[in-house]
Amino acid sequence: MMRSMFSGVSSLRVHQTRMDVIANNIANVNTDGFKAQRATFADAFYQNLQGASGPDPEFGRAGRNPQQIGLGLNLASIDNLMHQGIARRTDNALDVAIEGGGFFIVQDRGGANVFTRAGRIERDAHWNLHIGGNSLMGWSTTPDATVPGGHAIDRGLLVPLSLSGEKQNMPSEPTTRVNITGNLRTSQLSTREVLQTTVAGTTETVTMRYTTFPKTIFDSLGNAYRINMRMVYHPQYSEAANSPNGYWTIEAMGSYFVPDGDGWSRTLPTGEPVTGATAGAVRLVHAYQDGDQTRPPSLIGFCFFGGEFGGAIGGSIEDFADDMRTSATVAFDSNGNVIGLGHTDGYDNGWPVPMSFQHPPAGTAIGDREWWAGQEFNISIVPIAGVAPSATFGNTGSSTSIYTNPGNDTLIAVGDLTLCFRELGQRGVANMSVRALTQDGGGPGVLEDISVGQDGTIMGRFSNGRDRLLGQIPLAFFTNPAGLERIGNSFWRTTANSGPFDGVGLVGQMIGGALEGSNVDLANEFTEMIVTQRGFQAASRTITVSDEMLQELVNLRR
Numbered sequence: 093m094m095r096s097m098f099s100g101v102s103s104l105r106v107h108q109t110r111m112d113v114i115a116n117n118i119a120n121v122n123t124d125g126f127k128a129q130r131a132t133f134a135d136a137f138y139q140n141l142q143g144a145s146g147p148d149p150e151f152g153r154a155g156r157n158p159q160q161i162g163l164g165l166n167l168a169s170i171d172n173l174m175h176q177g178i179a180r181r182t183d184n185a186l187d188v189a190i191e192g193g194g195f196f197i198v199q200d201r202g203g204a205n206v207f208t209r210a211g212r213i214e215r216d217a218h219w220n221l222h223i224g225g226n227s228l229m230g231w232s233t234t235p236d237a238t239v240p241g242g243h244a245i246d247r248g249l250l251v252p253l254s255l256s257g258e259k260q261n262m263p264s265e266p267t268t269r270v271n272i273t274g275n276l277r278t279s280q281l282s283t284r285e286v287l288q289t290t291v292a293g294t295t296e297t298v299t300m301r302y303t304t305f306p307k308t309i310f311d312s313l314g315n316a317y318r319i320n321m322r323m324v325y326h327p328q329y330s331e332a333a334n335s336p337n338g339y340w341t342i343e344a345m346g347s348y349f350v351p352d353g354d355g356w357s358r359t360l361p362t363g364e365p366v367t368g369a370t371a372g373a374v375r376l377v378h379a380y381q382d383g384d385q386t387r388p389p390s391l392i393g394f395c396f397f398g399g400e401f402g403g404a405i406g407g408s409i410e411d412f413a414d415d416m417r418t419s420a421t422v423a424f425d426s427n428g429n430v431i432g433l434g435h436t437d438g439y440d441n442g443w444p445v446p447m448s449f450q451h452p453p454a455g456t457a458i459g460d461r462e463w464w465a466g467q468e469f470n471i472s473i474v475p476i477a478g479v480a481p482s483a484t485f486g487n488t489g490s491s492t493s494i495y496t497n498p499g500n501d502t503l504i505a506v507g508d509l510t511l512c513f514r515e516l517g518q519r520g521v522a523n524m525s526v527r528a529l530t531q532d533g534g535g536p537g538v539l540e541d542i543s544v545g546q547d548g549t550i551m552g553r554f555s556n557g558r559d560r561l562l563g564q565i566p567l568a569f570f571t572n573p574a575g576l577e578r579i580g581n582s583f584w585r586t587t588a589n590s591g592p593f594d595g596v597g598l599v600g601q602m603i604g605g606a607l608e609g610s611n612v613d614l615a616n617e618f619t620e621m622i623v624t625q626r627g628f629q630a631a632s633r634t635i636t637v638s639d640e641m642l643q644e645l646v647n648l649r650r
Contacts, residue, residue, distance in 0.1 A: 095139070095161055097638040102164030103631030106133055109167055110624050117612045118621075124180075125209030125582050126610040127172050128617075134168035172574040177209075177611040179603050185543045186213040189608040194567030194600040195584065197593075198226040199252060205229065205593060207568050209608055210582040219255035219539070224581050227252035229597075230548070231564045243561045245549070250597065253563050255552065260539045262554045264314030266507065267533030268487040270307065273515040274526035276340065276424075278325055281524070301325045307528040309509070311475070311483040314535030314556075317390060319344055321528060323422070336426065338518050343419035344394045390478035392485065396420040396433070396471055420469075422513060430513040432465040467514045472506050485509070534558045544604045566597030 110131040120126040142159040179189040188211035190196070195207035208223060215221055221228040229250040236244035242265075281301040302324040308316050323340045330338040395418065421434045473485035486507025516526070537556030544550055548565035570576065575590035586593055 094638075095163060097635055099162065099164035100631045100634035100638065102136060102166070103634070104628060106131075106165055106167045107624055107628040107631060109170075111621070111628070113170060114617055114621050114624060117617050118614070121610050121612045121614060121617075123210075123582065123610050124212060124607045125177065126612065127174055127177075127209070128610070128612045130171045130173055132168040132171065133165050135162055136164045136166045138162050172576070172578075173611060174573050175611055177608045179606045180609045181606050183605050185541065185605060186215070187211060187605060187607050188213060188544050188548075188565070189603040189606040190567065191601040191603055193573065194569050194598070195573075196223060197229040197250060197566065197568050197597055198223050198583070199229055200226050200583075204585070205568075205595075206579065206583045206585050207576065207593075208582050208584065211602070211607060213544070215255070215542075219260065221253040221255070224583070226583075228565065229253065230550075230566060233561055233563055245561070245564045247564075247566075247596070250566070250595065253550070253565070255539060255542065255550075255562055259552065259562050262534075262537040262539075262552075262556060262558060262560055264312060264536050265310065265533050266312045266485055266487070267309040267509065268507075269510040269512065269532055270309070270528050271512045271515060272321075272526065272528050274517075275428075275522040275524060276303065276323065276325070276516070276518045276526060277520060277522065277524045278327070278518075279520070281325055301327070303524065303526055305526045305528060309473075309485070310533040310535060311479065311485050313480055313483045315480065315483065316535060317392065319392075323526070337431065338424040338428075340422045340424070340518075341419050342422050391476040392479070393474040393476050394418055394471055395474075396469065422516075424518040428517040428519040430467050430516055433469045433513075434464065468510055468512045470508045471511055473509055474506050544602065546602055546604070547599050548602050564599070565602070567600030568593050568597050569600075 110133075113129050113131040117128045120128075138160040140158060140160050142156070144158040145153075145156045147153065147155040176192070179191070188196075190209055190211065195209055196211060198206055198208060200206055206226065210223065213221055213223055213228060221230075230253040231245050231247050232251050232253070233243040234246040235242060278301065281303055284300045284302070285297055302322055304320050304322045306318060307321050308318045310316055321342065321344060323342050326339045326341065329335060422430060423432050423434065425431045471486075475483060475485060484507050486509040488507045534556045537554030537558060539552050540555050541553045542550055542562065543553070544565065548567070549561060550563040550565065551559045552562045553559055570586070570593070571591035572589060575587050576584040577587050577590075579585055
């Protein structure tokens with residue numbers, strides 16, 4: 093009877109522990125990143141009343157099984173259930189949910205690494221990132237001119253992620269690359285009547301079909317220059333019976349200028365053709381800083397294929413003007429894709445005329461070629477007037493030409509601007525939509541906000557509208573994550589059975605603007621609670637019955 097009572101007591105004890113686990117699960121049903129627990133039982137040791145014996149045919153004895161009386165049960169384990177919780181959308185850019193395995197790595201005040209699934213990232217007044225007051229650990233960035241944005245992730249030792257100091261500011265960067273995207277549709281072009289010179293020398297009024305789009309570029313000081321680009325369609329060449337390509341002239345719209353001995357003077361309004369005595373004029377971009385036309389204009393020279401016509405070091409600005417190609421021909425194949433860029437063959441009454449696209453003979457020097465296959469080309473930019481003396485345009489590191497500004501003999505560096513037509517097409521099925529999207533360049537800015545990408549990359553949004561890579565959040569992975577030890581506040585630490593942390597981490601999968609919810613299944617918890625309650629109730633009855641039997645035994649002495 094005492095054995096039955098002690099068995100009942102052990103049952104009450106472990107069922108109470110199981111109920112404690114269930115209550116804790118239910119209490120944390122809304123705790124971000126919480127992992128449910130599960131209590132399991134195992135029977136305890138046994139008292140042997142009789143050992144087992146084997147059969148003995150010689151004496152006619154049968155084998156006998158052992159006779160054992162159990163002495164209750166023990167708690168076998170309290171398991172951590174590490175399966176994925178449901179991601180809950182919060183629309184907070186700093187909330188991050190882990191998709192799949194892994195843990196965020198944070199450093200407590202004692203300098204030890206602890207881990208969590210609750211991605212409630214916060215920032216303090218100095219832009220230090222933390223979770224629950226503990227520093228969020230991750231990878232910082234290092235300058236790298238070979239990647240877009242100029243910064244790459246340094247996947248070395250983990251450091252507390254801080255966005256203070258130089259990460260708070262974005263310096264000015266010149267525009268070095270422009271992507272022209274969209275579609276050119278001949279049926280949706282603007283039209284204009286112009287006087288065109290024919291091959292026979294006569295003139296006639298023709299309709300120019302074109303589209304214009306604005307473009308803003310930045311110099312090295314971060315000043316913005318707004319210009320207009322124009323693309324003119326040439327049906328007389330594109331729609332000829334034997335023409336395999338579609339031809340357009342691309343040009344930077346501006347004013348015409350001619351040298352007057354000591355400098356440059358404007359002779360014609362913006363966009364008008366050069367005729368008569370001004371036929372040798374040079375086109376310059378009549379740009380306005382920041383698009384403000386109430387300010388004095390800044391004058392910039394554009395030259396397609398600037399690498400070829402750079403000239404010699406020490407030449408004058410007039411040397412650049414003599415060789416400057418201010419427009420070029422863009423050719424599209426039958427599929428509407430850009431196949432190359434070429435020089436225009438002069439002017440017909442001031443308007444550039446496309447050249448015939450023919451492959452140059454083998455061995456032809458690049459200076460004698462008529463066209464260049466490809467979809468990316470360089471334009472040289474030279475500041476002429478109204479530009480800060482220390483300002484440069486484009487990538488000056490790839491140019492060796494320096495010109496002397498008339499009047500003050502100051503040296504002007506030529507910069508190269510890469511123009512990419514890869515995403516521009518001439519397709520009749522799509523609507524007209526031409527834009528110039530800049531991948532780089534801009535004025536100075538200060539950090540305003542941050543966001544976290546799917547791979548944990550931290551992007552900063554600056555006041556100048558540009559983004560920059562600021563760091564990356566790695567995840568810690570363990571061979572046995574269920575072996576981690578809970579330390580409260582949704583944090584875990586390693587144990588001998590979890591496997592060690594390598595101190596570096598790996599790239600994981602994350603969901604920005606969301607938090608991982610608890611993986612507690614309420615339906616299962618309530619079912620387990622009912623079963624646990626009945627088990628506790630039944631165990632208490634065994635104690636009651638054992639007590640009544642003892643009472644009967646005591647009453648025998650009466």
